[in-house]
Amino acid sequence: MAREDAHTSGLYAKRPLVVVRGEGAVLWDEDGREYVDCVGGQGSANLGHGNAAVADALAAQARTLASCTELFYNDRRAELYDTLTAILPRELDRLFLCNSGTEAVEAALKFARMATKRTGVVATMRGFHGKTMGALAATWGPEYREALGGPALFPGTTHVPFNRTDALEGAIGADTAAFIVELVQGEGGVRPASREFVAEAARLCRDRGALLVIDEVQTGFCRTGTMFAIEQYGVVPDLLCLAKSIAGGVPMGLVAFSRALGDLPKRSHSTTFGGGPLACAAAIAAIGEMRRLDLARSARERGAQLMDGLRAVRSDRVREVRGLGLLCGIELKENAAPTIRALQDRGVLTLGAGPTVVRYLPPLVITAAQIDRVVAATAKVLAA
């Protein structure tokens, strides 16, 4: 910890815990103490820690060819395109590969502006889309941009109240390039979107020539009980942003988009590492494992077990339990930090989602017995 503290950027609020090893849904610290991991790499570890298929694919590809930019064609990239288009909606058959969630959002917003020749972006309050300059325009949280120059930083971007269907009509207009939304707000407090809200946004975008961007960076890859949450909402966006768990823990992001956007100007966007063979090999293996292990079903079954368990916790400190699949949150009537700390002391790692929500984002390979441990620890901590 001292060696990190000597050189850290200082940007992260860290917990004093040194995590050195993981297997499935379990993590170990440097003293060999065991934790049930409900942080799940903040959404990047859906497949669980130490997956052998991903490790083998990475090692083999690293020995064969690690670097190959999109200046050339590559066999692994072609294979990943086939893998992805087999699980995505038929309409979304063009892919841009990058390296993180915020980069996927950057690309989607750029593509939307280029395709519509409009500049407006409409996002939602409490939405989270990343923190690089472009994506930050869509991210809610004035505190993230105060030090950068405040609201004037992103003219043309507006935020509507999440799930307020009647607010969309006046917001999406003739100058709107994109409406961007998460189907479950993750960072913003584990808040599922209503079907009406999403359907009305899709209708207004269609009628007014704006593009619908759905950010599934956190909800994608089986987290909510289906490969993608759009399947449960019965909506196909014009652009879909994915990242986090796509490559089994290796950094990767992507935008899947519709041919209806037309041709994007050559060289208007690019990234050196995007679509590199190492990350592609990891993603092919990771998606194969998600399907082989039927993680969508695990998310439904273990998610129902967790949600039922948390709902049965008797505590007058709880305001609400909500979520979708294995993306669950307990909203407390108080600050969540002491509860998160107390859970860690009992061997369960969770994370916050806004000031009052305890968020559970475990690897989807978590077992029924491990969920029982999580629920029991939560009941103890909230009863105290």
Ligand SMILES: *Cc1c(COP(=O)(O)O)cnc(C)c1O
């Ligand atoms: C985490 C997240 C992002 C940002 O992804 P990074 O890889 O951290 O840049 C964007 N959108 C959503 C919904 C996220 O949960």
